[in-house]
Amino acid sequence: MADESCSTEIQQRRVELVGNYSKHLTHLLDLLFNVGAVTEEDLSLVRGSAVRGERECMRVLLDVLNGRGEEACRAFLYVLPSVQDKTAKLGQANRQEHLKKHKDILARQHGLVDYLSIRRHCLGHDETGCWTDITFSRQAGYASPSQCRHESAGVGDEICIFKDVYENLLCSPASGVNMLSGDAGSGKTTFVRRLVREWAAETNSSKTVLSLSFRELNLITQEQSLQDLLSDHYIHLKPFLPELLNSNPAQFLLILDGLDEFCYPLNFEHTPKCSDPERVQPIQSIVVNLIKGNLLPGVSIFLTSRPHAVTKVPPVLVSQFYSLLGFSVAQQKQYFEQNCSSPEAAEAVLASVSSHKPLLLMCHIPAFCWIVSTALHDGGSCLFPDTAGANSGEKGSLGAMAFKGLLERRFIFESSDLNSFNLDSANLSQVFLSEILKEDRASLTFEKGFHFIHTSMQEFLAALYYVLQSLSGSDPFSGLKPSTGCSIQNALKQMASAVNKFNTPQRLFRRRIKKALRCGERHQSGHMDLFARYLL
Numbered sequence: 001m002a003d004e005s006c007s008t009e010i011q012q013r014r015v016e017l018v019g020n021y022s023k024h025l026t027h028l029l030d031l032l033f034n035v036g037a038v039t040e041e042d043l044s045l046v047r048g049s050a051v052r053g054e055r056e057c058m059r060v061l062l063d064v065l066n067g068r069g070e071e072a073c074r075a076f077l078y079v080l081p082s083v084q085d086k087t088a089k090l091g092q093a094n095r096q097e098h099l100k101k102h103k104d105i106l107a108r109q110h111g112l113v114d115y116l117s118i119r120r121h122c123l124g125h126d127e128t129g130c131w132t133d134i135t136f137s138r139q140a141g142y143a144s145p146s147q148c149r150h151e152s153a154g155v156g157d158e159i160c161i162f163k164d165v166y167e168n169l170l171c172s173p174a175s176g177v178n179m180l181s182g183d184a185g186s187g188k189t190t191f192v193r194r195l196v197r198e199w200a201a202e203t204n205s206s207k208t209v210l211s212l213s214f215r216e217l218n219l220i221t222q223e224q225s226l227q228d229l230l231s232d233h234y235i236h237l238k239p240f241l242p243e244l245l246n247s248n249p250a251q252f253l254l255i256l257d258g259l260d261e262f263c264y265p266l267n268f269e270h271t272p273k274c275s276d277p278e279r280v281q282p283i284q285s286i287v288v289n290l291i292k293g294n295l296l297p298g299v300s301i302f303l304t305s306r307p308h309a310v311t312k313v314p315p316v317l318v319s320q321f322y323s324l325l326g327f328s329v330a331q332q333k334q335y336f337e338q339n340c341s342s343p344e345a346a347e348a349v350l351a352s353v354s355s356h357k358p359l360l361l362m363c364h365i366p367a368f369c370w371i372v373s374t375a376l377h378d379g380g381s382c383l384f385p386d387t388a389g390a391n392s393g394e395k396g397s398l399g400a401m402a403f404k405g406l407l408e409r410r411f412i413f414e415s416s417d418l419n420s421f422n423l424d425s426a427n428l429s430q431v432f433l434s435e436i437l438k439e440d441r442a443s444l445t446f447e448k449g450f451h452f453i454h455t456s457m458q459e460f461l462a463a464l465y466y467v468l469q470s471l472s473g474s475d476p477f478s479g480l481k482p483s484t485g486c487s488i489q490n491a492l493k494q495m496a497s498a499v500n501k502f503n504t505p506q507r508l509f510r511r512r513i514k515k516a517l518r519c520g521e522r523h524q525s526g527h528m529d530l531f532a533r534y535l536l
């Protein structure tokens with residue numbers, strides 16, 4: 001009776017055995033041959049079905065075993081656990097190896113060299129010295145749009161630092177949807193970079209980070225599945241992704257940086273519900289289903305956004321809401337000390353900033369500290385002292401392209417855009433602040449593009465272009481033609497007299513500034529926030 005049960009068991013488990021063991025057929029055949037359960041003839045018979053796929057081979061093997069009787073079936077059931085053990089161990093080791101590789105790749109993608117360009121000198125030292133402390137406020141969810149607009153902590157908000165946010169996102173089991181709101185240039189992407197790098201350096205992390213930016217997601221024009229999206233982005237995880245995503249989504253932290261830049265509308269009410277990672281759908285539906293917890297239920301999500309776009313996500317879906325509060329005066333001091341070439345230079349920069357109240361106020365935004373310390377890197381008192389000179393035409397064209405980009409809400413430029421403004425990408429790195437543009441190898445498409453080293457720089461150059469055009473009597477809006485370089489060159493030559501005019505604004509100039517501000521307001525997207533501040 002006991003003997004009969006082996007062949008019966010195999011028949012009853014036929015579907016499961018074909019599903020789970022077809023992949024390990026070679027190993028199984030070796031074991032069965034070694035214990036004498038199958039003959040060479042049997043092996044040929046099984047392997048002869050290879051053209052119809054490994055599952056068919058497995059079916060043939062089960063038939064062969066059945067034909068050979070109870071002894072062979074018992075041997076099969078006996079060797080089965082060792083196949084399972086070995087493959088589980090191999091799979092585990094392989095997976096660990098790939099996750100380690102994943103950490104290395106993510107750390108490289110979130111590297112510092114291009115991003116915090118002026119602090120290369122600190123890279124050889126302890127990395128924590130590269131980041132300046134910044135303060136956050138934390139509240140459970142957010143209730144109203146006005147709540148996400150202000151930059152100071154409200155009553156009942158908890159004040160926290162990097163470590164607190166890190167622990168909530170990466171050390172607590174499942175933290176739902178977390179949102180970080182901050183003004184343009186306030187340090188959201190820098191926070192993401194630091195988070196990823198510190199996670200990658202940790203040996204015992206329980207969660208795995210996946211990081212995407214909305215700027216990259218904008219490039220996806222075809223419908224696709226979440227699984228394909230992630231597999232394309234993280235090719236090294238491809239063999240494990242289906243299993244990882246299905247088995248335990250709670251082990252992932254998914255970072256989505258820059259919601260304000262996402263160009264597709266998010267419709268939380270009418271997007272069809274989808275919980276299948278393999279289902280093909282538009283990119284905005286993937287985002288909605290992730291945030292609603294339909295796709296990868298239990299995954300922790302970290303969204304960053306400029307304040308105006310926070311309301312794209314309904315408050316009820318947000319479990320923790322963080323705001324970046326900017327640099328305090330003490331933190332600004334720390335920043336300049338970390339980023340200037342010497343303590344004397346840092347002191348001179350700080351003195352320069354402190355003597356201009358508007359500048360001091362603006363420097364609570366890290367991007368301003370970055371621009372100011374780059375411009376005054378030697379501690380001098382003149383902003384961008386070497387902007388006048390032989391390449392002013394190119395700088396002006398760059399400003400025109402930056403302004404056109406803002407009007408069209410574009411942050412990535414193609415070679416043809418550069419050509420139409422007579423800009424040569426090869427020269428640009430030498431022209432302005434050494435790294436004004438960098439190549440964008442958007443990893444989802446591998447297409448070549450360019451973007452300003454930071455959007456705050458794009459907005460700064462656009463504002464500079466706008467002011468100089470207006471002061472020279474030209475209309476900045478009509479100056480966005482390919483030949484713009486020449487007219488800007490003239491404008492830059494007149495910089496000195498223009499600055500005087502700036503002190504005694506003329507009616508036309510005032511009208512132009514008002515027009516620009518109205519234009520900024522009309523673009524409710526907030527991508528001209530800094531542009532407007534620079535103008536003022």
Ligand SMILES: Nc1ncnc2c1ncn2[C@@H]1O[C@H](COP(=O)(O)OP(=O)(O)OP(=O)(O)O)[C@@H](O)[C@H]1O
Pocket residue numbers: 115116117130131132133134182183184185186187188189190191258306366367368370454455456
């Ligand atoms: N904590 C920090 N320590 C040192 N530098 C920082 C820090 N935060 C921001 N910066 C500097 O400010 C610049 C702008 O920061 P970041 O790109 O993170 O802003 P953002 O909030 O993502 O801006 P945007 O909304 O325009 O995308 C960085 O390039 C970096 O030089």
